[in-house]
Amino acid sequence: MTAERLSKERLRLWLRMLRVTRQVxxxxxxxxxxEHDTTLPRFDVMxxxxxxxxxxxxxxxxRRLRVSNGNVTGIIDRxxxxxxxxxxxxxxxxxxxxxxxxxxxxxxxxxxxxEHERWxxxxxxxxxxxxxxxxGELLHRLPTPLHDAT
Amino acid sequence: MTAERLSKERLRLWLRMLRVTRQVxxxxxxxxxxEHDTTLPRFDVMxxxxxxxxxxxxxxxxRRLRVSNGNVTGIIDRxxxxxxxxxxxxxxxxxxxxxxxxxxxxxxxxxxxxEHERWxxxxxxxxxxxxxxxxGELLHRLPTPLHDAT
DNA sequence: AAAAAATACTTTAAGCTTAAAAATTTTAAT
DNA sequence: ATTAAAATTTTTAAGCTTAAAGTATTTTTT
Numbered sequence: 001m002t003a004e005r006l007s008k009e010r011l012r013l014w015l016r017m018l019r020v021t022r023q024v025x026x027x028x029x030x031x032x033x034x035e036h037d038t039t040l041p042r043f044d045v046m047x048x049x050x051x052x053x054x055x056x057x058x059x060x061x062x063r064r065l066r067v068s069n070g071n072v073t074g075i076i077d078r079x080x081x082x083x084x085x086x087x088x089x090x091x092x093x094x095x096x097x098x099x100x101x102x103x104x105x106x107x108x109x110x111x112x113x114x115e116h117e118r119w120x121x122x123x124x125x126x127x128x129x130x131x132x133x134x135x136g137e138l139l140h141r142l143p144t145p146l147h148d149a150t
Numbered sequence: 151m152t153a154e155r156l157s158k159e160r161l162r163l164w165l166r167m168l169r170v171t172r173q174v175x176x177x178x179x180x181x182x183x184x185e186h187d188t189t190l191p192r193f194d195v196m197x198x199x200x201x202x203x204x205x206x207x208x209x210x211x212x213r214r215l216r217v218s219n220g221n222v223t224g225i226i227d228r229x230x231x232x233x234x235x236x237x238x239x240x241x242x243x244x245x246x247x248x249x250x251x252x253x254x255x256x257x258x259x260x261x262x263x264x265e266h267e268r269w270x271x272x273x274x275x276x277x278x279x280x281x282x283x284x285x286g287e288l289l290h291r292l293p294t295p296l297h298d299a300t
Numbered sequence: 301a302a303a304a305a306a307t308a309c310t311t312t313a314a315g316c317t318t319a320a321a322a323a324t325t326t327t328a329a330t
Numbered sequence: 331a332t333t334a335a336a337a338t339t340t341t342t343a344a345g346c347t348t349a350a351a352g353t354a355t356t357t358t359t360t
Contacts (some may be wrong), residue, residue: 006279007271013282014270016289021171095308095355124160132163139166245325245338
């Protein structure tokens with residue numbers, strides 16, 4: 001009977017995580033759209049590029065963001081159109097390209113990131129530091145397929 | 151300085167939640183696809199209908215799942231094609247329709263739900279009952295736009 | 301060197317998602 | 331009763347997402 005209850009409790013936890021995550025994502029999407037005329041996937045890609053000064057291969061972006069190759073192709077296409085990133089040939093391997101933020105892209109992301117942190121901080125206002133830390137640790141310890149370097 | 155650290159800690163928490171949620175969703179998608187030839191959005195819609203014996207209006211479905219009206223329209227279209235749900239006219243209001251699971255849909259969902267709970271239970275293996283409960287409570291207490299009845 | 305396998309990326313087809321606009325129908329105001 | 335406003339749903343346009351197939355290039359095997 002205890003296993004049964006544990007299973008139900010974990011299911012409830014999952015449903016709540018899902019609900020909170022979707023709500024936060026939805027809020028972020030809305031604000032990125034109205035205040036920065038961009039989308040969450042674009043923001044995520046730019047964040048990955050911003051964190052890594054030298055740019056990333058399509059490949060690495062795809063793995064880091066856990067989305068399909070084809071998906072990254074489309075997002076980068078649009079970011080290039082917008083002048084936020086550029087594809088740079090890799091000497092010695094004509095299959096791959098390195099994607100870098102342009103100066104404009106870097107400046108634009110920098111502004112968004114500051115606000116993004118403020119938004120998150122406000123949305124999670126009810127979470128005290130030790131709770132944030134505790135939950136973070138727990139999430140970090142989840143079995144293999146679920147976590148990864150962060 | 152403490153506010154600064156708190157903000158960073160909350161941001162870290164958010165990023166981890168996002169990562170775990172995406173990973174779990176990705177696993178669920180994959181299994182629903184390969185083992186039940188369906189998708190997560192279809193599953194979510196069927197879950198909402200299953201929980202409510204009398205069917206729901208498009209309207210209610212949209213609000214309950216927190217997705218746009220137009221989105222629900224498309225998913226229901228496909229579920230109707232598959233014979234899982236049906237649209238039933240509401241007498242007295244020709245604008246709205248009530249969506250109900252068919253017998254086949256109910257049977258199909260019932261099977262999936264059992265497995266779904268098993269999958270979740272396995273994915274969250276590292277979370278003890280008191281932790282699940284604790285985190286669940288915290289998530290539940292988040293400020294207004296973030297939570298809702300569940 | 302030629303063939304096979306692996307790697308990096310793009311394309312395609314199908315479906316999900318949203319916001320905004322449109323179409324219908326109902327309710328409220330005048 | 332007419333008109334205006336609100337409610338319910340669908341349509342549309344744009345973009346996100348995936349799996350699978352396709353293209354080009356590099357590496358490994360034979």
